[in-house]
Amino acid sequence: MRKLLPRVNPHRSVHILFLVLCLLFGTQVLAQSTVQVQGTIIDSTGEPLPGVNVVIKGTAVGTVSDLDGKYTLNVPSDAVLVFSFVGFISQEIPVNNQTVINLTLAEDTSDLDEFVVVGYGLQRKSDLTGAISSIKSEEINRLPVSNVTQSLQGRVSGVQVTSNSGAPGAGTTIRIRGVGTLNNSSPLFVVDGMLxxxxxxxxxxxxxxMEVLKDASATAIYGSRGANGVVIVTTKGGSFDTKGKINIDAFTGVQQVAKKIDLVNGRQFAELANELEQNVGNQPIYDVNDYGVGTDWQDQIFRNAPVSSVNLGASGGNANTSYNLSVNYFNQKGVVKESEFERLTLRLNNQYKLGEAVTFGHNFSFIYFNQQNEPGVVGNAYRAYPIFNPRNPDGTFTNTAPVGNPVAQFEYNSNNQTNDYRSVGNFxxxxxFLKDFTFRSNFGLDLSFRDxxxxTPVFFVSPTQQNPENSISVNTGRARNILWENTVNYNKEWDDHRINLLGGVTTQSFYQESLGGGRRNLPGEDPSLWYLNAGELTSQTNSNSAGDWAMLSFLFRANYVYKDKFLVxxxxxxxxxxxxGRENRFGNFPSIALGYRLIEEGFLQNQNFLSNLKIRGSWGIIGNDKIAFYEGRPVVTGNTNAVFGVNEELIYGATLTRLANPFIQWEETITSNLGLEFGFFDDRLTGELDYYYRRTNDILVGVPIPSYVGASNNPIVNAASVENKGIDLSLNWREQKGDFGYNFGIVASTVNNSVLDIGEGNEAIFGGAVGISGLLGSRTIVGESIGHYFGYKTAGVFQNEEQLANTPKRGPERVGDLIFEDTNGDGVVNNNDRVILGSPIPDLIFGFNLGFDYKGFDFGADFNGTVGNEIYNSKKQVRFNTYNFETSFLDRWTGEGTSNEEPRVTNGGHNYEVSDRFIEKGSFLRLRNIQIGYSFPTVALDRFKVQNFRLYLSGTNLFTLTKYSGYTPEIGGGNVLGTGYDSGLYPIARTVNIGISANF
Structure with a gap:
């Protein structure tokens, strides 16, 4: 530098020297305050995010993450890094001299460019005019469940999911916006296009x-299949030009009965049983001093049971092929002994490109189920006497009559296995073609086989619990569901316009058949002999039935958007x-919907408070044909034999046993929906509010006919009408502040169900539990909800003879019995005094969730519940003999003034009529799931070639707040005319799990 200085103009030398000194000083300072930051960016599932922009705030200096989500950048030590990626929430992280900054970007679910799955395609969320709710994989996988529908519980507004049982592998009952028919009210499920x-x-x-389609604008594309709502499921697939990866998800845990029923102990039972005998004029039969606590039969049948799941997946792709392969093994032993469920699932989702114009692929799963069914011990454990031990001193089983010994049932009645083989998928x-057109051909299959x-071996426990001849029964079933759909899609955008047209034709056929047989007196009990041929030919029984039906459909849909503002x-x-029948085979199902995105108006552009505002409305007609295969056809039954002629020969014959009505037609559901979508504070707070009205006309119901006609059924006619109306609300708050993020969400739905018409005569339809006099406990009439409870209203207990003499009676009541109200005031209590006692349909369905994450830690909790529904405790009502007692019997009437609610102890009779004595509040609040997890830093995992590793601890059904005395307030079931009856359900389990999730 000294050699260069003389060349500089002397008049400028001072200035140049000053400049050089400043540069040298600045460079030294910059060197001291600059750090190299590196890290890995992943999404909420642990997958690396390539292409994420990493920029120094306030500058254009930055970089992007590579295919593994990794980045490196030299930055000032006091800089702030901005991480941004389309579809994800941007984050700002102060460097603060850190050299490693790993980050998890959360999906921006409110992004207006997000696409959601709709019928036969995808649509921008901002363009939706229908009521559609969505739940993503990260929410689904948080719940360690066997049935994926349980993931919807308390997470989607307008949807009620109820477990049918706590048994391993048990299904659920799903109701979308109430019950709109007297027949099958289950929704349609669409898995990767397969119906x-x-x-x-x-x-x-x-x-x-999983997307839940709730109104006509969303479901009408499925026509008659969408009357009860639609649940669309999209399974995971690979991506083209993506590095291959392997993921492992596994958990193991222990289950225990969440709640036991309060039953009396041995001494209390003896006291009540003696009192019962005295009330009918007999002498006491037990010395209460001989009994203590006795046997809790619930403890004899329940156990702590393991549950586990292991899932291995691989996905990726090259320029022309993408793949996703997964294998899952799930095993759940039941909390009731001798019950178990295991499932093995293999899935193959692949796509292949043939040039730029043609893509084909498949989504297929192959499933094996094995289920062991418990031998019906729950009811016997509820009723068995606590004064009995399970076994006698010599080791033999105790005679526990009048019910079977539950422990003996495990020994002799547990050889009950079911195997299912199923393949579901599509090609x-x-x-x-022609630039804006796409043709899709979709061929779907659902093939299943069950055996x-x-x-049952030879055994003797008591005269009422024995099997003098061993027996074997075998049953098989097969079903076939074939779908073929061909659609053409036209998609065009220009200037301020966006249009999408869809047209197509679909056909679907169904077939199912069952075959069963049985024999007795096998020569031994070894499993190698458990075949029909080993039994006596003379004891042979068999059965065989089948059914089939088919559909042909034509569909069309048009979506138009103008200026991202007006939607049609x-x-x-x-x-x-x-x-x-041929005359009424076809039905037409149209819908129209409009939307208006006010947020696009000019007066809302320059403000920071409101980030989204859209109103939408829809109207449409949807059909329903969910009656049994054979209801529309006459049925002839064979083996109707008789002896005729002089020689008295046996003549084999057949007769018409089921009548058909060729004039029945589609049920029609007219729905309307008005919705509001909103977002505040840059969509940190988002929500939707919908009002819906749903009316179903021409409901298919059976009409009673005289018995002399000879038919076994009530022919089907179009008669009834039902309406449902209510409000769906969902709210979500989510915010990320540096390393800390938190969220809160709530869903709530009201349901107002009412029957408008039942047909000619408007006669009531009865169902449900049977009272002691044979009266059914559920009724359906015009002006009230479907399947409401109907019986006597109690007004206390008769306290003395004077009150008994001066009060209207049904007869023959005694002092200490229930008082039934004379509701019509005619001075007599009879069938005309029965009134509505409640409804199994809740007034409000709700759920809420909360969570937070900080660096590697995450926490989440989900709650759900109902308000305003009642449950009928029918297991308490059924007493045709002396059984064990619930502890509520301890508050019985034993003399004047002792009780005005629980009557004296009796078996059967007046006190066991259908009445509000057996009605209990069904409202509840349940901690559905709670989970805490930790994701290990990627820097620590790099040496093991692991992209992410998460360890978590979760609990399911840890507590339930409810006044119901049974095992669970969730009472599922498919019969809409008689729901809400607890006759002794398999109890729900409380589960604690530990699990891992890792990607390689």
């Missing part, structure tokens, strides 16, 4: 997203079903 009646086979780890081909075997959707589907 199904259930998704019990699905491995939850395979699910990418598809997409062809792009079951039940062997029109849908039309024409369905033909073989369940109906």
């Amino acid at each position: 199904l009646d259930d998704i019990d086979f699905l491995n939850p780890n395979d699910v990418e997203s 598809f081909m997409d062809v792009k 079951g075997k039940n062997f 959707t029109g849908t039309f589907r024409r369905d033909g079903s073989s369940r109906f």
Whole structure:
């Protein structure tokens, strides 16, 4: 530098020297305050995010993450890094001299460019005009469950999910916006384009997203199949040009009965049993001093049971092929002994490119189920006397009459196995042509085969619990569901316009058949002999039945968007079903919907308070044909034999046993929906509010006919009408502040169900539990909800003879019995005094969730519940003999003034009529799941070639706040005319799990 200085103009030398000194000083300072930051960026599932922008705030200096989500950048030590990626929430992280900054970016679920799955395609969330709720894989996988539908519980507004049982592998009952028919009210399920009646086979780890379609704008594209709502399931797939990766998800845990029923102990039972005998004029039969606590039969049948799941997946792709392969093994032993469920699932989701225009692929799963069914011990454990021990001193089983010994049932009645083999999936081909057109052909299959075997050995416990001849029964069933759909899609954008047109034709056929047989007196009890041929030929029984039906449909949908502001959707589907006669085979189902995005208006552009505002409305007609295969056809039954002629020969014959009505037609559901979508504070607070009205006309119901006609059924006619109306609300708050993020969400739905018409005469339809006099406990009439409880209202207990003499009676009551109200005031209590006692349909369904994450830690909790529904405790009502007692019997009437609610101890009779004595509040609040996890730093995992590793601890059904005395306030079941009856359900389990999730 000294050699260069003389060349400089002397007049400028001072200035140049000053400049050089400043540069040298500045460089030294910069060197001291600059650090190299590196790290890995992943999404909420642990997958690396390539292409994330990492920029020094306030500058254009930055970099992007590579295919493994890694980045490196030299930055000032006091800089702030901005991480941003399309579809994810941006984050700002102060460097503060850190050299490693790893980050998890959360998906921006409110992003207006996000696409959601709709019927036969995808649509921008901002363009939706229908009521659609979505739940993603990260929410689904948080719940360690066997049935993926349980993931919807308390997470989606307008949807009620109820477990049918706590038994391993048990299904659920799903109601979307109430019950709109007197027939099957289950929704349609669509898995990767395959239309199904259930998704019990699905491995939850395979699910990418679930969309629930609730109004006509969303469901009308499915026509008659969408009357009860639609649940669309999209399974995970690979991506083209993506590095291969392997993921492992596994958990193991222990289950225990969440709640036991309060039953009396041995001494208390003896006291009540003696009192019962005295009340009917007999002498006491037990010396209460001989009994103490006795046997808790619930402890004899329940156990702590393990549950586990292991899932291995691989995905990736090259330029022309993408793949996703997964294998899952799930095993759940029941909290009731001798019950178990295991499932093995293999899934193959692949796509292949043939040039730029043609793509074809498949989404297929192969499933094996094995289920051992407990031998019906729950009811016997509830009723068995606590004064008995399970076994006699010599080791033999105790005679526990009048019910069977539950422990002996495990020994002799547990050889009951069912195996299911099922394959569900589809092949598809997409062809792009004429620039804006896409043709898709989709061929779907659902093939299933079931076999079951039940062997009962020779045994003797008591005269009422014995089997003098061993027996074997075998049953098989097979079903076939074939779908073929061909659609053409036109998609065009220009200037301020966006249009999408869809048209197509679909056909679907169903077939099912069952075959069963049995024999007795096998030569031994070894499993090698458990075949029909080993039994006596003369004891042979058999059965065989089948059914089939088919549909042909034409569909069309148009979506139009103008200036991202005005939205229009029109849908039309024409369905033909073989369940109906030729004259009424086809039905037409249109819908129209409008949307207006006010947030695009100019007066809302320059403000920071409101980030989204859209109103939408829809109207449409949807059909329903969910009656049994054979309801639309006459049925002839064979083996109707008689002896005729002089020689008295046996003549084999057949007769018409089921009449058909060729004039029945589609049920029609007219729905309307008005919705509001909103977002505040840059969509940190988002929500939707919907009002819906749903009316179903021409409901298919059976009409009673005289018995002399000779038919075994009530012919089906179009007669009834039902309406449902209510409000759906969902709110979500989510915010990320540096390393700390938190969220809170709530869903709530009201349901107002009312029957408008039942047909000619408007005669009531009865169902449900049977009272002591044979009266059914559920009634459906015009002006009230479907399947409400109907019986006597109690007004206390008769305290003395004077009150008994001066109070209207049903007869022959005695002092200490229940008083039934004379509701019509005619001075007599009879069937005309029965009134509505409540409804199994809740007034409010709700759920809420909360969570937070900080660096590697995360926490989440989910709650759900109902308000305003009642449960009928029918197991307490059924007493045709002396059984064990619930502890509520201890508060019985024993003399004047002792009780005005619980009557004297009796078996059967007046006190066991259908009445509000057996009605209990069904409202509840349940901690559905709670989970805490930790994701290890990626820097620590790099040496093991692991992209992410998460360890978590979770609890399911840890507590339930309810006044109901049974095992669970969740009472599922498919019969809409008689729901809410607890006759002794398999109890729900409380579960604690530990699990891992890792990607390689």
